[in-house]
Amino acid sequence: MRILVTGGAGYIGSHVVKMLGEKGCEVLTYDNLSTGNRWAVLHGDLVVADLGDADGLGRVLRTFKPGAVMHFAAAIVVPESVRDPLKYYGNNTVNTYNLLRAMREHGVHRFVFSSTAAVYGLARGIPITEESHLNPINPYGTSKMMTEMVLKDLSFADSRFRYVSLRYFNVAGADPAGKIGQAYKDATHLITRAVKTAKGEFPRLQIYGTDYPTPDGTCIRDYIHVNDLAEAHILALEYLGEQDLSEIFNLGYGHGYSVLEVVEAARKVTGIDFPVEETGRREGDPPSLVADSTRAKRELGWRPRYDNLEFIIKTAWEWEGRLAREIRGTS
Numbered sequence: 001m002r003i004l005v006t007g008g009a010g011y012i013g014s015h016v017v018k019m020l021g022e023k024g025c026e027v028l029t030y031d032n033l034s035t036g037n038r039w040a041v042l043h044g045d046l047v048v049a050d051l052g053d054a055d056g057l058g059r060v061l062r063t064f065k066p067g068a069v070m071h072f073a074a075a076i077v078v079p080e081s082v083r084d085p086l087k088y089y090g091n092n093t094v095n096t097y098n099l100l101r102a103m104r105e106h107g108v109h110r111f112v113f114s115s116t117a118a119v120y121g122l123a124r125g126i127p128i129t130e131e132s133h134l135n136p137i138n139p140y141g142t143s144k145m146m147t148e149m150v151l152k153d154l155s156f157a158d159s160r161f162r163y164v165s166l167r168y169f170n171v172a173g174a175d176p177a178g179k180i181g182q183a184y185k186d187a188t189h190l191i192t193r194a195v196k197t198a199k200g201e202f203p204r205l206q207i208y209g210t211d212y213p214t215p216d217g218t219c220i221r222d223y224i225h226v227n228d229l230a231e232a233h234i235l236a237l238e239y240l241g242e243q244d245l246s247e248i249f250n251l252g253y254g255h256g257y258s259v260l261e262v263v264e265a266a267r268k269v270t271g272i273d274f275p276v277e278e279t280g281r282r283e284g285d286p287p288s289l290v291a292d293s294t295r296a297k298r299e300l301g302w303r304p305r306y307d308n309l310e311f312i313i314k315t316a317w318e319w320e321g322r323l324a325r326e327i328r329g330t331s
């Protein structure tokens, strides 16, 4: 099968592109390289273009003729979305709309969408099922929720159009094979910041808020290894091929760790007692996000393999050691 992957040069997209290649799919990555890297595309060709470029996008769909589109390209940093909401509504909501229009014009009707646990925001119950009330508390979550609404209406209006929306919880770690991992210039994610601090890139790790309504006062997240997440995308594609249905799936392990627990695990894995500093809350952070992924296990047959926080951190730590070399060597 031929798959167009937007954002395939980014962190999660590149892991999925690699896995698609290993499964024998023909892949084309469409990425503007704003946060992605050329070297991260380990399978298929890369078209460097923006989703705002309707002509370029149309050309790619016309010539490559994908059977499905997997859409990763997005802005994903919660605090940045609070500071710059238009970037998020533009990159995430408007650009997805552009993509869906172009797909319809060119007769492509299968879509896998990178959604997020941020759509739940202040969740009323933990763990969170897909039926939970959507209550995003930052523009990032709202931008993704709006796109999910568009997808739902589109699938209702056009019986040919089918989608799977995957609501990611906190994706972390790197491919254990070692060639790809997270490589943002200004990494903000907790596990990445922790291993970079251990490596000496930052003098200390800041802990954003210790007065949340959680057992130790810091936020709780459900950290999921990027390869387990990538595997769910392959299953989502199969689902779209087999079922005449659209569906939404949570992807997490069903248990959370506080920021302090992550710090402790990162110190243990790296063997470095890096300094931390407790600071005030970061804007837009919900206290707790933990997935109920029963539906993904039941409907997709998803069987996560790396449900182990220390292993996730270990792969992130090993990747940090290779990152500078990777960027110097092949960019």
Ligand code: UFG
Pocket: 076, 077, 078, 116, 117, 118, 168, 169, 170, 171, 188, 189, 190, 191, 193, 205, 206, 207, 208, 209, 219, 220, 221, 259, 282, 285, 289
């Ligand atoms: N945190 C710190 N210090 C840091 C970085 C993070 O204390 O240096 C805290 C945050 O305040 C938060 C937790 O660690 O409480 C996790 O923060 P991340 O930045 O790692 O991740 P987020 O939960 O903000 O967001 C991530 C993705 C989103 C996704 C969300 C789903 O970036 O795309 O997980 O839960 F929607």
